[in-house]
Each structure stands twice: as C-alpha cells, then as structure tokens.
Amino acid sequence: MLKIKKSDLAALFARISEKNDLFLPVKTAGKTNFAAWDEAADVDLDTLKTVKSPKDAFFPQSENLYTCNREDGKLKVSPEKLTDEPFVLFGIRACDVRAIDVLDRVFLSEPVDSYYAARREHGIIVSYACNNPETSCFCKVFGIDAAVPAGDVVTWMVGEELYWEAKTEKGEALTAQVRDLLVDADVATVEAAQAAIRSIIEKLPNSNLSLEGWGAEAAKTRFDSPVWEQLYKPCLACGTCTFVCPTCQCYDIKDYNTGNGVQRFRCWDSCMYSDFTMMAHGNNRTSQMQRFRQRFLHKLAYYPANNEGMFSCVGCGRCVDKCPSHLNIVKVIKAFEKEGV
Amino acid sequence: MQELINRAKSLLESGEVARVLGWRKGENVWDVEPAFFGNVDELSDFVYNGFCGANLSKYMIEASKLEGKTLVFLKPCDTYSFNQLTKEHRVDREKAYIIGVGCEGKIRVENIDAAGILDVIGADYPGHAENLTVKTLYGDKEVSYKSAMLERCHVCKGKEHMVYDELMGESTDTIDADRFAEVAKIEAMSPEEKFAFFQSELSKCIRCNACRNVCPACSCRKCVFDSTKFDSAQKANTTSFEEKMFHIIRAFHVAGRCTDCGECSRVCPQGIPLHLFNRKFIKDINELYGDFQAGADIDTKGPLTNFRLDDCEPDIVTKRG
Numbered sequence: 299m300l301k302i303k304k305s306d307l308a309a310l311f312a313r314i315s316e317k318n319d320l321f322l323p324v325k326t327a328g329k330t331n332f333a334a335w336d337e338a339a340d341v342d343l344d345t346l347k348t349v350k351s352p353k354d355a356f357f358p359q360s361e362n363l364y365t366c367n368r369e370d371g372k373l374k375v376s377p378e379k380l381t382d383e384p385f386v387l388f389g390i391r392a393c394d395v396r397a398i399d400v401l402d403r404v405f406l407s408e409p410v411d412s413y414y415a416a417r418r419e420h421g422i423i424v425s426y427a428c429n430n431p432e433t434s435c436f437c438k439v440f441g442i443d444a445a446v447p448a449g450d451v452v453t454w455m456v457g458e459e460l461y462w463e464a465k466t467e468k469g470e471a472l473t474a475q476v477r478d479l480l481v482d483a484d485v486a487t488v489e490a491a492q493a494a495i496r497s498i499i500e501k502l503p504n505s506n507l508s509l510e511g512w513g514a515e516a517a518k519t520r521f522d523s524p525v526w527e528q529l530y531k532p533c534l535a536c537g538t539c540t541f542v543c544p545t546c547q548c549y550d551i552k553d554y555n556t557g558n559g560v561q562r563f564r565c566w567d568s569c570m571y572s573d574f575t576m577m578a579h580g581n582n583r584t585s586q587m588q589r590f591r592q593r594f595l596h597k598l599a600y601y602p603a604n605n606e607g608m609f610s611c612v613g614c615g616r617c618v619d620k621c622p623s624h625l626n627i628v629k630v631i632k633a634f635e636k637e638g639v
Numbered sequence: 640m641q642e643l644i645n646r647a648k649s650l651l652e653s654g655e656v657a658r659v660l661g662w663r664k665g666e667n668v669w670d671v672e673p674a675f676f677g678n679v680d681e682l683s684d685f686v687y688n689g690f691c692g693a694n695l696s697k698y699m700i701e702a703s704k705l706e707g708k709t710l711v712f713l714k715p716c717d718t719y720s721f722n723q724l725t726k727e728h729r730v731d732r733e734k735a736y737i738i739g740v741g742c743e744g745k746i747r748v749e750n751i752d753a754a755g756i757l758d759v760i761g762a763d764y765p766g767h768a769e770n771l772t773v774k775t776l777y778g779d780k781e782v783s784y785k786s787a788m789l790e791r792c793h794v795c796k797g798k799e800h801m802v803y804d805e806l807m808g809e810s811t812d813t814i815d816a817d818r819f820a821e822v823a824k825i826e827a828m829s830p831e832e833k834f835a836f837f838q839s840e841l842s843k844c845i846r847c848n849a850c851r852n853v854c855p856a857c858s859c860r861k862c863v864f865d866s867t868k869f870d871s872a873q874k875a876n877t878t879s880f881e882e883k884m885f886h887i888i889r890a891f892h893v894a895g896r897c898t899d900c901g902e903c904s905r906v907c908p909q910g911i912p913l914h915l916f917n918r919k920f921i922k923d924i925n926e927l928y929g930d931f932q933a934g935a936d937i938d939t940k941g942p943l944t945n946f947r948l949d950d951c952e953p954d955i956v957t958k959r960g
Contacts, residue, residue, distance in 0.1 A: 565875030
C-alpha cells in the first residue's frame with residue numbers, strides 16, 4: 299500500500315500525463331464528467347457520480363469509423379486510426395469498473411470490435427472507492443463492493459491522503475512511473491475506511507433489493523406482464539437513462555454528408571427512441587411500452603441469458619437520479635416484486 | 640392533498656371523468672412521477688407536494704385521444720401550456736376536466752446539495768416550511784425552501800390559473816428575481832464572451848432529447864431531428880457545432896409559442912440553462928411587438944403569426960446590433 303497527500307495530486311496528474319493521456323472527473327459549467335486533464339482542469343474527486351459514466355473512454359458517444367472522399371475522380375477511403383497510445387482513466391467508481399466488464403462481453407466477443415479493443419488494450423484503470431454512497435446507489439445488489447473496486451490500480455481517499463494499490467501488471471507499470479511521488483502506507487487505515495463505507499452501504503434503502511424472478515427466464519415469464527403497461531406511461535421517450543447508463547451499449551451507424559464525401563460514424567443509440575433498430579420493413583417495436591420493456595428486459599433478462607446469468611445493470615443509480623419522470627430500474631424491479639409475477 | 644384525492648374519487652365515481660392525470664408518489668419523497676389513475680383504488684398512491692414540478696399539460700395530447708374526459712391537475716404555470724396546446728389543436732379542451740391546484744413553488748432534489756438523501760421533511764403541501772429538513776445517511780441538514788426551488792418559481796408568472804373548471808388550494812408569491820436579468824447579463828457580454836458561455840454550457844449536451852420531449856411547445860408528430868429523410872437526423876454530434884445547432888433550431892421553432900414553463904431546464908441531466916434561449920426570444924418579442932405571454936388565452940394571435948402595419952422591419956436586426 300502506497301499513499302500521496304491530496305495536496306500533491308496535481309503533481310501526480312502532471313507526472314501521469316507525461317507518458318499517458320489522462321482522463322478524470324472534471325467540473326465544467328457546474329457539472330462533473332470525465333474529461334482530459336490539463337493544468338487548468340477543475341478536477342472534482344468529491345462528486346460521487348459523474349453525469350455521464352466513463353464508458354466514453356472506451357466507447358465514445360460518437361466516433362468516426364472511416365471517411366470517403368472523391369479525389370481526382372477516384373474514391374478514397376480512409377479508415378480511422380485506432381488508439382495506439384496509453385491512457386489512464388483516473389477516479390472510476392466500483393460500479394463503473396464492473397460496467398466495463400459488461401461492455402467487454404459485448405465488444406470483445408467475436409466478432410471483436412477493433413475500435414473498442416484498441417482502447418481497452420491501451421487504457422489503464424485507476425479506480426476510486428466511494429466514500430459517500432448515496433441513496434440512489436444499489437451496487438451491492440449486483441455483488442459489487444464499493445469499498446474495494448476492481449481496476450489496474452485501486453485508490454481510497456482517507457482524510458487528506460490518497461491511498462494507492464496496484465492490482466495488475468498494467469497497474470504496476472503505472473505505479474513505477476509515479477513511484478517517487480508515493481510513500482509507503484499502512485493497510486490498517488484503508489481497512490478502517492473500507493469498513494466505514496460498507497456500514498453506509500448496509501444502510502442504503504436499495505442495497506438488498508431482490509432480483510428474484512429476473513434472469514434468463516424473465517424473458518418468457520415477464521414479457522407479457524400487464525405491469526409494463528402500468529409502468530411505462532410517464533416515460534417521455536427521451537434517451538437520458540440510456541445515455542447516462544454505464545452499460546447501455548447500443549449504437550447506430552450513420553453517414554454524414556461532408557459535401558464531397560461521406561464521414562461514416564457511429565453514435566450511441568437509445569432503445570427509447572422511435573427509430574431504434576428501424577429497418578426497411580419498418581420498426582419492430584411500435585409503442586413506447588415495447589421500447590420501455592426492451593430496456594429493462596435487456597438489462598435483467600436478455601443480457602443474463604447470453605452471459606451466464608450476469609446482469610447488465612451495475613446499480614450506479616444514474617437513471618434513478620436523472621430520469622425526468624423519475625422512472626427507473628429500481629421502480630421496475632419493485633413493481634414486479636409487489637405484483638408477485 | 641386529501642381534498643384533491645377526495646375530489647378525484649367523486650369525479651371518477653360519478654363517471655364524469657374516465658381517468659385522473661396527476662402525480663404518483665415514488666420510492667423516496669423526491670422521485671414523484673406523472674401518472675394516470677384509472678380507478679379509485681389507484682388513487683391511494685396520488686401525491687401532491689413540493690416535488691410535483693412536472694407539467695402535466697403535454698400528457699393531455701395522448702389523453703385527448705382516449706375515450707371520455709380526463710381529470711387533470713394543473714398548477715398556475717401549467718395552464719399556460721395547456722392553453723397553448725389548445726390553440727395549436729393538440730389537446731382537446733372538451734376532453735379535459737381541469738382542477739387548478741394551488742402552488743407554493745416547486746423544488747427539486749438536485750437543488751438540495753446533500754449526499755445520501757433519505758427524506759426531505761417540510762416539502763408537503765399545503766403550508767410547507769420555510770426550511771426543509773433533509774434527512775441523510777450522514778446526518779440531518781437544513782436548507783431553505785427557496786434555495787431548493789426551481790428556477791421558474793423565482794420568476795413565477797403569477798398565482799392565476801389561465802384555464803380551469805374548478806380551483807383547489809391556495810398559491811403563494813414566490814417571485815424574488817427579475818425574469819430577464821440573466822438574459823440581460825448575456826446581452827451585455829462581448830461576442831467572444833457570449834460564444835464562450837454557450838460553448839461551455841452546450842458542450843455538456845448529450846443529445847438525450849429530454850428537453851425536447853418534455854417541452855409542451857415541441858409537439859410535432861415527427862420531429863425533424865428524428866426524421867431519417869434529412870441530414871439533420873442525428874443522435875449524436877458529428878461536430879462541435881451540432882449541439883448548438885440543435886438547441887438554436889429548437890429555440891427558434893418554439894419562439895412565440897414557448898410559455899416559459901421551464902421544463903427544459905428542469906429535466907436537463909447536464910444542468911444546461913436552456914430556458915435562457917427561450918427567454919431571449921420572449922424578451923425580444925416583448926420589446927419589438929409589445930408584451931406578449933404565450934398561453935395566456937386561446938384566441939390572441941401570436942406576434943410571430945400575425946401581421947400588423949406597424950410591425951418592425953427585418954432591418955431591425957442590424958439596427959439593434
């Protein structure tokens with residue numbers, strides 16, 4: 299176990315950024331999101347949840363795939379360069395680290411997504427334990443320990459000091475780059491902090507939410523439930539829940555007319571949108587109830603069916619905080635529990 | 640609140656209305672959701688408190704297509720939206736039974752800066768406390784009701800309901816700021832400062848469309864930004880200019896029709912003060928065509944859809960600078 303004074307973090311970030319691009323929670327115009335570090339950045343390690351999850355680092359909201367241009371009467375196709383430089387994601391919470399596992403199973407299984415794979419290969423994850431879990435958090439339900447996140451390096455803020463522990467080869471290599479800034483530290487201090495975090499987690503209202511009845515079988519048993527019809531009505535059909543979600547991974551591919559060519563890009567899509575998965579024959583989901591159901595069954599039934607029972611919700615609670623109509627996955631789970639179906 | 644439930648029950652039981660559109664209590668005190676209640680039993684989950692900021696007018700578009708009347712609870716500011724939607728033939732006045740409810744200013748949990756909120760005491764209606772007691776996992780905290788209030792309530796349009804079948808409850812004055820002060824502040828900026836301001840705010844946009852979808856003035860059956868027939872149809876920005884384009888086009892499209900209900904800013908997950916765009920148009924309209932409030936009635940022609948000989952000429956743009 300190593301540590302560094304909070305007041306020396308700027309030096310740590312400067313050192314990391316000498317050899318790596320560094321992304322961490324930065325406050326801009328009042329809201330905290332992951333952004334590239336520079337000396338002017340207003341780094342915010344106090345806000346528990348960034349508005350958007352850090353998934354952009356591996357799966358950006360919008361990215362070019364290739365560009366086509368007409369040059370001298372010929373068509374020139376230029377593929378986008380894949381990430382080939384190391385970068386560090388600093389300050390990821392336990393739920394968001396687990397979310398990367400969820401994304402890996404989608405993008406790294408055959409056929410492998412080369413854009414995502416390149417970023418995963420070069421990305422180094424420095425996770426950050428949650429000192430002040432909030433009532434919208436329910437990561438414990440998915441077996442996540444907010445006191446001990448996964449990651450290449452795990453960090454804990456205890457008082458005015460950041461504790462640092464490398465967990466993987468990548469993490470050891472990064473630690474070597476900053477070793478002279480860190481001093482040896484006592485494990486007992488971190489263990490006490492972990493116990494404090496866990497005692498708060500126990501008090502969270504949704505920490506012991508029951509997932510009974512969910513999983514692969516729910517695709518059959520709950521698809522036709524009348525509960526969906528009661529639940530979806532306040533849904534505005536906006537994409538807030540999907541865009542702040544750390545595990546939503548659906549995307550659309552579109553062409554942008556650049557005047558004398560085409561820029562082919564992909565961007566996050568939302569199953570809440572009316573043109574989601576629209577094909578030549580039309581749309582396979584024609585009502586908002588169906589779209590709403592799709593989102594929750596994807597998290598709680600379809601994904602587990604394809605991934606040995608692993609749910610694709612990590613309990614970060616961003617949808618709980620951000621839905622304009624205050625609908626969310628916790629309400630869905632509780633509604634089914636109440637109806638006993 | 641119980642009076643509202645009782646009245647809803649009697650209207651349902653008499654068959655005068657087929658359903659009730661109101662707010663349903665959530666898992667916490669603050670996550671109240673808009674909801675339809677189909678029968679008397681369901682009304683046990685009905686709630687009306689400080690967290691009922693959601694404007695229910697737009698839900699009346701769908702309710703207007705249903706059989707029978709819908710009882711809808713509208714706060715004073717919501718009635719402007721309802722009128723505007725009636726004017727645009729998007730809701731059917733005959734399909735609505737409107738109870739105008741009193742409002743003492745609405746609050747939002749985002750404005751209460753306390754981690755681990757378990758409960759907020761004092762947000763109940765009527766007669767909320769001046770200070771809210773926020774119970775959290777980390778101890779209790781006091782915040783003033785005003786500091787938790789939505790921006791729109793600080794510049795409240797007034798206690799009067801513009802349309803209703805009956806009124807219930809009292810409203811209070813919540814206005815404590817000048818409606819156009821923020822706009823004037825931006826107007827006074829240099830072009831570079833304005834650009835920097837909008838760049839920093841709008842670059843947070845995640846194109847979730849929450850502002851558009853909640854907006855009672857955005858009621859097109861098919862939005863141009865959803866149409867696959869145009870290059871404007873994008874779910875994300877290909878360039879940094881696009882997020883600005885989306886919001887500016889939207890502001891132009893609702894100009895003269897926006898009632899300043901403030902829902903866009905309430906729902907933005909990134910806290911972008913979107914109402915400022917609309918309010919700039921409202922301020923300009925007031926200055927150029929005389930004071931106008933969209934949704935104040937259903938008859939007056941809007942200044943941008945009317946023609947008068949003394950209307951300003953297009954060169955006003957260059958004259959005003």
